[in-house]
Amino acid sequence: MTEQRFVREITESKRRILILSFVVAGIFFLLLLRLWHLQILSVDDYRNMSENNRLRFVPVAASRGAILDRNGTVLVSNQPSFSLAVVPQEVTNRDELLDRLAKLLGLDRAEVNERWEKGKGRARYYPIILASNISRDQVEIVEENHLRLQGVEIEMKPVREYVSGVLAAHLLGYIGEISEEELSAKGFENFNPGDYLGKNGIERSWEMELHGTDGGRQLEVDARGRVLRTISESYPTVGNSVVLTIDANLQKEAEKAFGDQAGAVVAMDVNTGEVLAFVSKPGFDPALFSGKMPADTWKEYLEDKRHPLENKALTGQYPPGSTFKIITALAGLEDGKIDEKTTVNCGGSYKLGNSIFNCWKRHGHGVTNLKKALRESCDVYFYQLGERLGVDRIAAMAKRFMLGAPMGIGLAHEKGGMIPTAEWKLKRFAQRWFHGETLSVAIGQGYVLMTPIQLASMIATVANEGTVYRPFLVKRIIDADGKPLKEFKPESMGTTGISADKFRLVKQGLFAVVNEPGGTGGAARLYDVHVAGKTGSSQVVKLRDSKQATPYQYRDHALFVAFAPYEKPEIAVAVVVEHGEHGGSAAGPIAGRILRAWFDGKKPAKKESAGLKKNGDEGDAAESPAPPVRDQSGNGDNSDD
Amino acid sequence: MIDRRLLTNIDWMLIGFVVAISLLGIMNIYSATTTYKIVGAPYYLKQFNWFLFGMVVVTVVCSVDYHFLEDFSYWLYGFLIVLLVAVLVVGRRSMGATRWLSLGFFTIQPSELMKIVIIATFAKYFAGRQTVNGLSIREVLFPLGILAVPAVLIMKQPDLGTAVLVILIALSIAICVGLKWSTVVTFAVVTIPAVWLGWTKVLRPYQKDRILDFFNPERSRLGSGYHIIQSKIAVGSGGVFGKGFVKGTQSQLRFLPEQHTDFAFSVFAEEWGFIGCLVLIILYLSLVLWGLNIARRCNDRFGSLLAVGVTAMLFWHTVINMGMVIGLFPVVGVPLPFFSYGGTSMITSMVGIGILQNISMRRFMF
Structure with a gap:
């Protein structure tokens, strides 16, 4: 009995061991399946991971x-x-090392x-x-102490x-x-x-x-x-x-001339559009932005009322004030509303409907023709001209100067200014245009806004008598060895289509602004080069009476646009002094110093820049047939004055 | 002592598998330790010495009839329990755990010896009892006690890996003897709350971490989960043919943890690919099946259970280690027999082989 049971048990046990063998084989098979999964199915993933482990870029x-x-x-x-x-x-004793x-x-x-x-x-x-x-x-x-500084x-x-x-x-x-x-x-x-x-x-x-x-x-x-x-x-x-295209010396001089004031300067070559100086004041230290900016400096920048971080030359939009009279005058000449003989009697104010529009000169300018109107910046002359023209004709002239849109100087966020039209106002405010507003536009106030770039371009176009060059900042790209890779040529954005004699009339007025008694821009006069220009003061707010008490941020902006030499223009400059009050006294001297620096700087290197100019002229010739005419007109002007 | 007839019965297959695995292991250790700073003899040479010493151990163990174990197993069991207690009291600490006992001239790891002794004890216990329809609950209570004492002592060291192995080995023998279904069910009902209790009360934080990391290796990429990820990357990037001997980037740049001991297989898998793994796994499978074959051929119930126990020990080591390396099991410090660097593992495994050889040689003597 026991013997039988024993044998049964032995066979039972052997059967069980056989079953276990299969179980064992099955488990090993599972291991292999897993290896199959890792090494054959997912090999790419794991190869990648092992490479990432070992390789550092x-x-x-x-x-x-x-x-x-x-x-x-x-x-x-x-x-x-x-x-x-x-x-x-790699450091063994941290405190000791530190x-x-x-x-x-x-x-x-x-x-x-x-x-x-x-x-x-x-x-x-x-x-x-x-x-x-x-x-x-x-x-x-x-x-020196390398060994002690593990x-x-x-x-x-x-x-x-x-x-x-x-x-x-x-x-x-x-x-x-x-x-x-x-x-x-x-x-x-x-x-x-x-x-x-x-x-x-x-x-x-x-x-x-x-x-x-x-x-x-x-x-x-x-x-x-x-x-x-x-x-x-x-x-x-x-x-x-x-x-x-910037001239570092000119830039330096421009910034120096500006002093502590806020504002912008754009100077450009009238025959190419090359920007020679591009100033926004006050400035900031760019090195601080690249490195660690001290918190208080940052705060100082942000709290400064003069907004040092703003690029005023690029994004500042100012009412052009009287500098815009250039556009109004050209619109009048082009439209036949005025000629050089047309006169207006300025009594210090002009009445339109129930409103009275004052001239800046309380007592009036008396009998005024175009030249005098420009020279002395008579508002009444331009009120009347503006009224006769209507806003849309003024705007059409501004458009010929490519105003009212960014000029494409090649920097991000460039602003376009504003040239209002009746249609624009209807769209924008659902309101018809009032005649009174035309009078404001005629003297560069109201809705009109221009950037310093546009101011410079406008005066440059007047100087070259009709070609709007796209202002540009980069002359060429060179590689590390100085080999030129790309060269940037002047680009004409279009021409105004105004005849040279009409430009000449305006230019005579601009010459008078700087060089004749009674001119508002005498501060920009140079002893050896004839400068022509136009002053401007643009209202920030309408409170003209108690001037001594006007707080800084409500004071008028002072503007000055100029070109020189009058006879054969090379350089145009636009100066905006924020809250500088008077174009003639605040912006004019800065423009004068910049022009002075330009002509002084040219003297020793005259030959080289003459060569450069010649190239520029050739470029012009390809784009517009103007140069010979311009030369003649320059001479003509000279003999006139 | 050795009968001449015994010599003619030497199980060359058994020896062959062991030698093959050991030599592959030594070669692999060479590759795994090329970037190590070596003090004294290089690892692969030391491992080779352990291997030679192991062969001597095999010879010694099989020269004594295994029935000696049957006579003395309970005594050995008692003696080892004393040693395990001694370890907890006066043991040498190493890496946060107390596993070693210094006997003056050399140190031993009683938990390692316990693996062999528990086999002998269980084999002896069940060999003396007759069961036909499997063990009932009452019949497993006493062996459970025999198992629980060393298991708890080993866990206390703490050495979770060895404790789990001791339990698995004992369980394997019990399964071979046969369990009633009612026993299995009751066991399950009791174990599940016990596991919960173990989790909350017994396991050390680092052990819990390892288990949690296993289930979610992303849990701590640079903690212990890091080991599993790096090991899987090593194995997976090996592909079909491997990166070549001493060319595994994971191992040579030491992204693998303990790559000459517990993660030796990871190195091998990276350098020899799926083909190499296939060969190695077939060798282990053959060894285990051969061990079971020895158990099946043995007509002595004690011998048969002893063979099953020893085979189970080799089997569980192999499966747990490989499973860990390829991300199937949590990281528990279980070496791969004959393959991982280390004298203790080599000697314990060789003692097992000696026992198997012993049984195999004497199968006709009975």
Whole structure:
């Protein structure tokens, strides 16, 4: 019985072991299935992951191109900046090291400590920056004491240097770290987080040329992040340099002439549209934007009533005031409403319906013809002319000068100003146009707005008698070795279609403004070059009476537009002094100093610029048949006065 | 002592599988440790010495008739329980756990020996009892007690891996003896609350972490979940043919944790690919099936259960280790027999092989 049971049990046990064998085989088969899944089905994913583990891509930023002025003067370049970095994993005694560093380099022990703490969460073997922008002396000290400073590294990277400090800050712009929005925006596909790029001005508009091609190193690292070898390396290509049309000396002089006042200057070559000076005041220090901006400086910028961060030359829109009388006068001449003999009797005011429109001169100008009206800026003359013309004819003339729309100077956010028409008002305010408003427009008030760029372009077009050149800021692009890559030619946006003799009539008036007794622009007169121009004061608010008490922000803007030489114009300049009150006294002298600087600067280098001019003239000849006529007219004017 | 007839019965198949696996293991350890800073003899050489020593152990173990174990198993069990208690009291601490006992001239790991002793104890216990329809609940209560004492002591060290293995080995023997369905059901009813209790009261935070990480490796990419991810990357990136000997980037750049011990298979899988793994798994499968075959051929109930126990020990080590490496099981410190670097594992496994050889050689003597 027991024997039988025993045998049964043995066979039962053996049967069970056989079953277990199959179970075991099944489990091993499952292991194989899993391996199949990992090694055959998902091999690509895991290969990728293992490559990502082992390979690090370290980008090497390309050195940014420089920005030069028209004569090759460097305005913006790069300067190596040294940072003190430490790899925490390689440091044995942290406190000792920090003490030593603080003592050797004269650093603030607490700040260094704080930076270490802040950097601790990073990937292993990633250096923490303990001090940025350290001096070359400090670099030398670190290198001398290298053996005692285990784990300490010096990192070098190029930093943008604005050679002339605040000069042309708005024009040049600044660079900064790429923002989240930019990263996800179109056109920024090649950028990575942490990259620097132009944020404003030329730095922004010409980013693609200036940036260069970033390089990088593909490194093999181990699990601790230590670099074992370089697998591949691509060298960065230095960005191209941008040569501006700006003349650095002229720019400097313009900024100096402006002093503490707020406003803008645009100076341009009347025969090409090249912008020679582009000023917005007050300025700011672009270097502060590229690096660490102290909080109080930032606050100061924001709270300054003169708005230093605003590019007034580009985005400032001002009522042109009396400078707009040039347009009204040309509209009258072109329409046959007036000629040089037409006179108006100015009694100090003009009555239209129930409203009275005052001339700036209370007692009136008496009998006034076009030349006198321009010279003395008689409002009543232009009220009457405006009334006869109607707003739409004035607007049509302004449109011939390409006003009322951005001129396409090549910087982002350029404003277009405003040239009102009856139709526009109906659309905008659902209201018909009133005659009284036409009178305001005729003297550049009311809805009319112009940017300093447009003011400069307008006077340049008058100077060259009809061609509207697109103002431009960049003359050429050159590579790092100075080889020209692209050359920018003057571009005509159109011509006004006004005959030269009509321009001559207006120009005579503008000459008188500066050079004749009673002219409002005498402050811009030069002893050796004939300047022609027009003053303007534009109302900010309508309270004309108790002037001494007018607070800064309610004072009139002072404007002055000018060109010179009268006989053979080269340069046009527009000056806007915010709340400067009188065009003649506030803006006129600035224009005068700029022109003075231009003609002084030309003297030693006369030959070269003459050569350049000649090229410019050839370009003109291709676009308009005007030059010979202009020369004649210049001579004619001369003999007239 | 060794009968000449026994020599003619040497199980060369068994020896063959073990030698093949061990040599692959040594080769793999060579690759896994090329980037290590070596003090003294290189790891692969030390492993080779352990292997040679292991073969001596096999010879010694099979020279003594395994029935010796039947006579002394309870004594050995008692002795080991004393050692396990001693470990907790005076043991040497290493890596946050107390597993080693210094006996002056050398140190031993009683929990490791317990694996063999629990096999012998269970085999002896069940060999003396006759069951036809499987074990009832009452019949498993006493063996459960025998198991519980060392299991709890080992968990206390704490050494979850070994404790789980001891339980699995004992369970395997019980299954081989046969369990009534009612036993299985009751067991389940009791175990589930016990597991919950274990989770809340017994497991150490790091053990819980490991289990949680296993279920969700992304939980802590740089914590213990990191090991599983890196190991899967190593295995998966091996592909069909592998990256080649000493060419695995995951291992050579040391992204793998403990790559010469617990994660040795990961290195192998990366460098030799699916083909290499197939070969290695077939070798292990053959070894385990051969062990079961020895158990089946043995007409002595104690011997048969002993063989099943030893085979179960090798099987569970293999499956748990490989399962861990390829992300099927949580990370528990279980070495791959004959393959992972380490003397303890090698000697324990070789003792097991000695026992199997012992049983296999004497199958005709009975």
